[in-house]
Structures are given as C-alpha cells and as structure tokens.
Amino acid sequence: MTTAELDPSESASVQSYRGLVARRIAILVGLSVALVLSVAVDVSLGPARYAVGDVLKTLFAPGTADLQIRVVVWDIRMPMALLAVTVGASLSLAGAQMQTILANPLASPFTLGLSAAASFGAALAMVLGVSLFPGAISLMVPINAFAMAMAASLLIFGLSTLRGVTVETIVLLGIALVFSFNAALALLQYFASEQALSAVVFWTMGSLSKATWGKVAVTAIILAICTPLFARRAWALTAIRLGEVRASAMGVPVKRLRLEALVLVSVLAAVPISFVGTIGFIGIVGPHVARLLLGEDQRFFLPGSMLSGAVILSATSVLSKAILPGAVLPIGIITALVGVPFFAALILTKGRKSW
Amino acid sequence: MVSLTLDKVGARYGRRQILFDASASLQGGVLTALVGANAAGKSTLFRRIAGHLRGAGAVQLEGAHDHELRYMPQDTGMTAALTVYESIILSLKQGSGGWRLSTEELRAVDETVRRFNISHLVDQQLSELSGGQRQAVSIAQTLVSRPKVVLMDEPTSALDLNRQYEVLESLRLYAEETQAVLILAMHDLNQVMRCCSTTIALAEGRTLAFGPTLEVLTPALIRRLYGIESRVERCSRGAPIMIVDGPAVQDAI
Ligand SMILES: Nc1ncnc2c1ncn2[C@@H]1O[C@H](COP(=O)(O)OP(=O)(O)O)[C@@H](O)[C@H]1O
Ligand SMILES: [Mg+2]
Numbered sequence: 053m054t055t056a057e058l059d060p061s062e063s064a065s066v067q068s069y070r071g072l073v074a075r076r077i078a079i080l081v082g083l084s085v086a087l088v089l090s091v092a093v094d095v096s097l098g099p100a101r102y103a104v105g106d107v108l109k110t111l112f113a114p115g116t117a118d119l120q121i122r123v124v125v126w127d128i129r130m131p132m133a134l135l136a137v138t139v140g141a142s143l144s145l146a147g148a149q150m151q152t153i154l155a156n157p158l159a160s161p162f163t164l165g166l167s168a169a170a171s172f173g174a175a176l177a178m179v180l181g182v183s184l185f186p187g188a189i190s191l192m193v194p195i196n197a198f199a200m201a202m203a204a205s206l207l208i209f210g211l212s213t214l215r216g217v218t219v220e221t222i223v224l225l226g227i228a229l230v231f232s233f234n235a236a237l238a239l240l241q242y243f244a245s246e247q248a249l250s251a252v253v254f255w256t257m258g259s260l261s262k263a264t265w266g267k268v269a270v271t272a273i274i275l276a277i278c279t280p281l282f283a284r285r286a287w288a289l290t291a292i293r294l295g296e297v298r299a300s301a302m303g304v305p306v307k308r309l310r311l312e313a314l315v316l317v318s319v320l321a322a323v324p325i326s327f328v329g330t331i332g333f334i335g336i337v338g339p340h341v342a343r344l345l346l347g348e349d350q351r352f353f354l355p356g357s358m359l360s361g362a363v364i365l366s367a368t369s370v371l372s373k374a375i376l377p378g379a380v381l382p383i384g385i386i387t388a389l390v391g392v393p394f395f396a397a398l399i400l401t402k403g404r405k406s407w
Numbered sequence: 408m409v410s411l412t413l414d415k416v417g418a419r420y421g422r423r424q425i426l427f428d429a430s431a432s433l434q435g436g437v438l439t440a441l442v443g444a445n446a447a448g449k450s451t452l453f454r455r456i457a458g459h460l461r462g463a464g465a466v467q468l469e470g471a472h473d474h475e476l477r478y479m480p481q482d483t484g485m486t487a488a489l490t491v492y493e494s495i496i497l498s499l500k501q502g503s504g505g506w507r508l509s510t511e512e513l514r515a516v517d518e519t520v521r522r523f524n525i526s527h528l529v530d531q532q533l534s535e536l537s538g539g540q541r542q543a544v545s546i547a548q549t550l551v552s553r554p555k556v557v558l559m560d561e562p563t564s565a566l567d568l569n570r571q572y573e574v575l576e577s578l579r580l581y582a583e584e585t586q587a588v589l590i591l592a593m594h595d596l597n598q599v600m601r602c603c604s605t606t607i608a609l610a611e612g613r614t615l616a617f618g619p620t621l622e623v624l625t626p627a628l629i630r631r632l633y634g635i636e637s638r639v640e641r642c643s644r645g646a647p648i649m650i651v652d653g654p655a656v657q658d659a660i
Binding site for chain 2: 063298301
C-alpha cells in the first residue's frame with residue numbers, strides 16, 4: 053500500500069488517490085478498534101454479573117483472580133467472544149469471495165446451500181444418530197454438518213467445471229440446494245422425537261454457546277491459511293469484478309481462479325457453520341458493508357470484509373446477552389433481527405449504487 | 408519493431424465455425440482497421456488472436472511476448488465498486504502480485520489518464536460513468552501497461568465526434584511512439600480513412616482484402632461488405648471521405 057504523504061510535485065490525480073488510500077486505511081483501523089472494544093464488552097457481559105474491573109483483572113492477571121471468575125472468563129466467555137470474531141470473519145470473507153467470483157451480490161454460504169446442507173447433516177446426527185464418519189461420537193454433529201456442507205460445495209464445484217456452465221447457473225443450483233436440503237430437514241424433523249426436534253431447532257438457530265478454545269483455534273488456523281491465498285490473488289480477484297471478458301483480456305485465468313476460490317471458500321464457510329449452526333446473514337451483510345465503506349479493491353476489501361463480519365458478529369453477541377438480562381439468546385436470531393434494519397438503512401442511505 | 412502475422416486463421420464456437428480464413432501481415436507503428444458487417448466475425452477474430460478461442464491456422468507474434476498483448480472487449484457495463492483510478496491501476500498490476508504501488512506505476516497511470524483526457528474522471532465510481540466515459544476509461548485500462556499488441560473492439564462507438572478524433576489521434580500517437588501493432592474494429596469508414604493506414608476487410612469469416620486503407624476501401628468492396636453504394640471524394644481540407652449514395656440495387660451486387 054502507498055504511503056499517505058503528499059508530494060507537491062505529484063499531479064492532482066495521484067494526490068487524490070493517495071488521499072483515498074489514506075481514508076481506506078483509516079477505515080480499516082477504525083474497524084479494528086471497534087472490534088477490540090466489542091470483544092472487550094462481550095467478555096465483560098454474561099448471565100453471571102461481574103464488575104468490569106474484576107473481569108479486566110482476570111484477563112490481564114489471571115493468577116490473582118479467584119477460580120470461579122477465572123473459569124467463567126477464560127473458559128466460557130473468551131472462547132465465545134473469540135469464536136464470534138473468527139466465525140464472523142470467515143463467513144464474511146467466504147461471502148465476499150463468493151460474490152466476487154460468481155458476480156452476484158446475493159451469493160453467500162447461506163444462499164448457495166452450504167448452511168442448509170450443514171443443518172441437514174447435523175440433524176441426521178441428532179435425529180437418527182447417523183454418523184457420516186463412524187467413530188467420533190462426541191463430534192458427530194459438527195462432523196456431519198461439515199461433511200454435508202462440503203458435499204454441497206463439491207456439487208457446486210463439480211458443476212462449475214462443466215462446459216458452458218455460467219455463474220448464473222451456479223447461483224440457481226445453490227438456491228435449488230437450499231430448498232432441497234430444507235425439505236429433507238423438514239422431513240427429518242417430522243419424524244424426530246421431541247427431544248431431538250428441539251436440539252435440531254436450537255442448532256439451526258445458530259449459537260455460540262458451544263464455543264471451545266479448540267474451535268477457536270481450528271477456525272483461526274483455517275483463516276490463517278486461506279487469507280494469504282486470497283491475498284496473493286488480490287489483483288486478479290479485483291479484475292474479475294470488471295467482468296469475465298475484461299478480466300481474461302487482462303490475462304487473468306478466470307476459470308482456474310474461480311475454481312481455486314471456490315475450494316477456499318467452501319472450507320472457509322463449512323467449518324464455522326458446522327461449529328455454530330446457521331448464522332446466515334453475516335455472509336451477505338459483512339461483504340456489503342465492506343464494499344460500501346471501502347470499495348472492491350481487494351487490498352482493502354479483503355481485510356475489510358473480514359473485519360466487518362467480525363465486528364458485526366461480535367456486536368451481535370453483545371446484544372444477544374444484553375437484550376434479556378440473565379439469558380443468552382441464540383445469535384442467529386439476533387443477527388437477522390438487528391442486522392436487517394441496519395443493512396437496509398445502510399443500503400438506502402448510501403446514495404450510490406452498491407452493486 | 409513488432410509484427411503480427413495471421414495465417415489462414417479459423418475459429419469456432421462448439422460446432423459452429425465462424426472464422427474460416429483470416430490472413431494478414433501487420434507491422435507495428437500504425438493503426439490498422441478491421442472492418443466488416445455485423446456478425447462478420449470481427450470480435451471472434453480478436454478473441455482468437457488474444458488466445459481466448461482456439462482454432463485452425465497460425466497467429467505469429469514477433470518482437471513481443473504473449474503477455475504484452477491486450478484486448479479491449481466491446482463495450483459492456485462495469486458494476487464493480489471501484490473508482491476510475493483504481494480500475495486503471497488494477498489493469499497495470501495484473502500478474503505482478505505485489506500490493507505496493509511504486510512511484511513509477513502511479514506515474515504510468517497518471518500519464519495514461521492525461522493522454523486520454525480523463526483526469527477529471529479519476530475519482531468517479533465506474534458505475535456512474537456514461538457510455539462514452541466508460542469507453543475512454545476502458546481504453547486507458549487497456550493501454551496503461553504499454554502493450555505491444557493491442558486489439559480494440561469498437562473503441563469509439565460511444566464517443567462524440569470530437570472525442571472520436573481525439574481518441575483516434577491519441578491511439579495513432581501511441582502506435583507511433585511504441586511501434587506497437589494496434590488493430591481497431593471500426594464501423595465508421597470515414598474515421599478509418601482518416602486515421603488508419605492499413606485495413607483488413609472481413610466478410611463471413613474470411614479476409615476479403617488487406618492492405619493500405621485507400622486501396623482496400625473501394626466502392627466495389629464497400630458494396631460487397633455492406634451492400635451500400637458509395638464513392639470516395641475529398642473534403643475541403645483534402646482528406647478522403649466516403650459519400651454514401653444509398654443501398655445498392657439488387658442486380659448490381
Ligand atoms: N459466444 C458465442 N457463441 C456462439 N456463437 C457466437 C458467439 N459469439 C459470437 N457468435 C456468433 O459468431 C458470429 C460472429 O460474431 P462476432 O465475431 O461477434 O461478429 P462481429 O464482431 O463482426 O459483429 C455471429 O454469427 C455470432 O452469432
Ligand atoms: Mg463485434
């Protein structure tokens with residue numbers, strides 16, 4: 053990235069570009085600050101009420117705090133707060149790149165059927181006790197969910213390698229997948245016991261309550277692997293937004309890039325979904341917020357969509373604890389309830405076209 | 408010196424053969440026009456030369472590498488949330504990988520922006536451009552990396568009269584400076600006569616004629632290409648202009 057210093061010998065257009073870059077960096081810094089604050093508030097809130105000072109003391113000097121608050125802060129609240137960050141960042145980045153490569157503002161892990169497939173996989177485990185990979189009984193639900201989500205994206209992936217398949221076809225197939233998996237899920241629910249049914253319903257609402265340090269680590273590692281792979285393709289991914297023909301005219305191997313990105317996006321989305329269930333909205337809103345704030349130069353759009361997704365999910369996590377004192381509402385519900393009006397306001401007030 | 412030779416070039420979409428025999432031998436430094444009726448195969452020939460389509464025959468490039476070829480597609484909308492300046496930078500940065508922009512790169516963008524008279528547009532969003540502005544920006548995107556072979560599909564179709572002259576003159580200067588091969592698919596034959604020193608005439612996927620523009624664009628060829636009666640005269644400043652008399656009478660073809 054360029055530095056922001058102004059050199060009087062430079063032309064007006066270079067200076068104004070440097071100004072634009074400086075503003076974009078400032079926005080990224082602002083989002084980072086918002087994220088840190090949101091995580092801090094998230095950790096200090098919860099059904100058990102502790103003074104902020106005690107929480108801070110436990111965070112920075114765990115040795116001096118008493119056992120109970122230490123367990124609550126370090127083993128319950130921190131993993132939840134951090135999982136909100138990694139999951140928000142992953143789903144938003146996955147949505148951003150799906151929208152980029154499929155040239156469709158509605159593409160997201162949710163609209164392409166990955167979430168629906170994961171819900172169906174999870175329900176298989178909860179209702180029928182069917183494990184797609186025998187052995188790990190304790191991890192049956194997330195493993196089933198992951199396997200189904202990957203199967204759905206493999207299907208999309210396989211289809212997109214066929215000749216003559218356009219991006220529109222892929223998006224339509226994704227929507228068909230959503231309906232199919234939802235129907236299959238409904239069928240399972242119809243035959244489910246009451247206990248299994250409530251487990252399925254709770255899972256599909258999306259919740260961070262099963263957060264562990266292990267899940268935080270897995271999602272963080274996947275982000276750490278995928279992000280540089282996208283970053284290396286930043287210019288090509290930006291070019292693809294000028295249209296397939298223009299991009300290939302610039303020498304971008306569009307087909308190959310699209311397949312590579314689809315693989316990355318599948319893993320990036322499937323793992324968080326299998327941990328937290330359906331948090332549908334982030335994959336669409338995160339990228340749109342980033343696009344409105346930062347434009348689509350991937351050097352800013354890529355970190356921007358991760359940050360905006362993380363901030364939104366983290367702030368939602370805060371809200372899910374603050375709305376009903378003493379209770380933690382499922383985060384998937386809050387994302388949609390609070391996210392939709394916010395999103396609509398953003399799109400309607402920002403004068404220019406967002407797609 | 409760059410040269411481009413087309414030897415019996417063919418191309419097909421699936422089973423449908425569009426291009427049968429396009430042959431020409433072009434030298435850098437001047438503008439070459441590619442003319443022909445709608446659906447004659449002009450865009451298809453460009454895609455074939457750019458390597459997006461495969462087919463029979465040979466495209467030979469001398470004095471330039473494959474990556475120094477740039478193709479500007481026919482005008483299509485651009486919806487990306489990018490400013491004009493960003494869209495030109497990204498064209499320059501393709502293939503280079505690095506995120507950092509050097510002063511030379513910024514200078515190259517600046518020079519191109521000035522050359523095509525779009526300095527006043529640099530901060531605008533792509534989606535807010537008019538058709539003509541978009542075309543000018545497209546040209547800048549295509550030339551910012553200083554390619555040695557340039558294929559432009561109807562680069563002036565949306566420009567007003569004055570901008571057509573400006574842009575074609577800038578393109579002519581660019582060819583002269585860089586000794587690049589520039590082929591422009593064009594419909595306005597008067598502009599062709601004024602700015603392009605050589606012309607390729609394409610009909611139904613075959614080159615009918617190729618050579619110095621005034622020798623190619625004869626009334627007989629124009630009748631053959633477009634079914635139009637015309638003659639070439641001189642304007643008050645001595646430049647050749649084509650006068651259209653009207654559709655050819657059937658039995659005259
Ligand atoms: N992608 C495509 N698939 C199939 N046929 C095509 C495609 N693009 C163009 N054609 C056909 O090829 C012929 C030549 O088209 P084109 O090269 O675009 O003509 P021009 O640019 O000279 O107007 C037309 O008949 C058109 O229908
Ligand atoms: Mg054409």
